[in-house]
Amino acid sequence: MPPPPLSLGDGPRLALLYAAVFAGIGVAMPFMPLWLASLGLGPERIGALVALPILVRIAVTAPLVGLIDRGIPARRLMVAGSLGLAATYALMPAAAPLGWPVLAALIALNAVGAAPLVPSLDYQSLAAVRRDPRLDYARIRLGGSLGFLAASLLGGWLLGLVGTGSIPSFLAGLELAAACGAALLLRGAEGGPPRARSSGRGRLPAALWLAIAAGAAIQASHAAVYAFGSIHWVSLGLAPATTGLAWGLGVVAEIAFFALVGRVPGLRDAPFRLLGLGAVAALLRWAGLLAASGLPALVLPLQALHGLTFGATQLGVMAALSRLAPEGARGAAQGTSAACAALASASATLASGVAYRAGGGSLAFGLMLPVAGLGLALTLAASHRSRR
Template sequence: MSSIAPAPPEPKALRLSVLYAVVFVEIGIAMPFMPVWLNALGLDAAVIGALLALPIAIRIVATAPLVGLIDRGVAAQRILLTGSLVLAATYALMPAGAAIGWPLLALLIAVNAVAAAPLVPSIDYMTLSAVRRSARLSYARIRMAGSIGFLLANLAGGAALGAMGEQLAIPLLLTLLALIAATVALVARVEVPAAPRDPEAPRPRLPAVLWLSIGAAALIQSSHAAIYAFGSIHWSTHGIPPSWIGTLWAIGVASEILLFAGIGRLPPSWRGPFALLALGGGAALLRALGMAWFGERLGALIALQVLHGLTFGATQLGAMAAVSRFAPDGARGRAQGTVSSAGALASASATLLTGVAYQAGGGPLAFALMAPLAFAGLCLVARAARAAHAFGLHTTTFVGQQARRRD
């Protein structure tokens, strides 16, 4: 008598949301406040710059190979657990390393960056797998928990610094948050079916349409470089009060959260990979030009920051939609990591360009130079759409209850 293998358990959206939240809370502390901690140590500006650039360089080279381990049979949840434990250990050791000397601190930061590189792409991999298996799940709504965690961490981190002091609060908070993330990764138990693998078969290649989509997303996301690096500086030098600067950043994250919450209500034709990437690229082009022309006017800045929901959020959803649609089985982990590596490379290059431009012509020039990046991303979106059409690839709805593709 033949027996039918039991179906894998229904994916749990709450568990995936909690994974995003705990990892992004940690990122929401580390991203804005690690430079504050390094400065509190009394390090030279050149050393601080090098230490902050180190994780970006490591992310470029390490993310794709590490997330690609999933295609070789390493569970995404194990990568999350191991990475979070290494993060906790390195954060805990950083004060002692800094006391001994900055070279040891640099080594700890490098190990920390390697551990952090695959965390978010691994959760993305797990979430996309769950969305493909369950028509009831929405990637956008699950991913929204990360944005909410990031925003709350930004707010709570500032309060913690004021109460505990910079040198104590930052490494202590980051160590505890990494331990919490490791605990959640251990107990969450999100089932991810293994992709069918033939050990003797050659490694699947990523199709050209996916490479074009990844390149488009990387270019569009890199157009944020000028705002990320010099937005606050430019606003403060033009008389925008500090309280409003914080509010402007919060508006950007809030608009991203609103997009994730409401994207499922948009017409289906707007929710495919190319439509989402085009929305992100068009908004990024408009935002770059608006910042160049009106980047010191508070009223205009509020409207421009609302566009962040599209420039970041729609672009992120479009990239994930492209991976879900076009990455072949046995290469989904590598595709997920490639999205992060390509984004890091493009953003790092754009940040260097931004620094030169800001020194030469101030904010208007730096912001204006982000427009060609967004436009180039739109061009790649158009090429990807043509390539998909030529090969008859399915490009319809990704977000919401219309997922039908199965692992």
């Protein structure tokens, strides 16, 4: 059941909420491993604890976000999830001395809280865009990229002053802010009782399944660069500062794409063109990083393709969900997409680790080429199926 209108100014309010949600991600992703290392945990245990939330999200995202189709408002899921994140982050320093199994249980609960946040916000944003054609999902989602970048920069500066021990408390504060943001910015977005569905109404069409799989494959092809990009580039002779610049350039390219794509004729609300653009850019990017082994100067311009490999793919999947998901199953579709992306990324990350250990960066990046190619093939299949 689609949520009722929020109010005037939906776009800015949703963009602010994206910024609040992604601020926590922008601190947790780069800095939580540092906190785990400060506890004296070894690399293998840290790796297991970092991978644990991915496994949890694969299992719980679709069922949790599917509650929207049963009448649980997205706003309520977001408030509950953010409060759960705040509570688990606040308890982590006390849990750490009790042993890593206790900490692992808390991290798993933390992942349950995080699982519905972004898909629920995407659901709410796509509903707003369908109601008001003047709204642009890309511009709204831009808030998340800006929030991620700002929080990463501010978090690094702040933690340099107060130390890594404050990371869980800092994250707890950010998640409390996100809970307040969801409660206030989505006020009035509560839905009524769920409508009865016919027996076939909740089925996702084949074209949407193919588009979800295409997006998951293209995003999963980032696994090698996410896990081993910095290590590989430093081994090629790039200075750590240049490596940091390369990552920053990718985020800036993503922000620029979200800001400008609405002005490009034929791309807005064109899911298969966007997915195809993301897949082709991924093929170019990973092939270029193979060549960069002999020419490290290629790394910086290739990172600018992140705006397409991530940004165009993200927008393509969202456009497909908005266009093809049936009423009464939009929440389930949103959760299914997030779970499929997590499963594909986890699998690709494990495979890239094996490849990097066996043949270094060249083999790892080379392995991502067929993954991106699979994304392109699935995109073509989805486009063909949608015309039938």
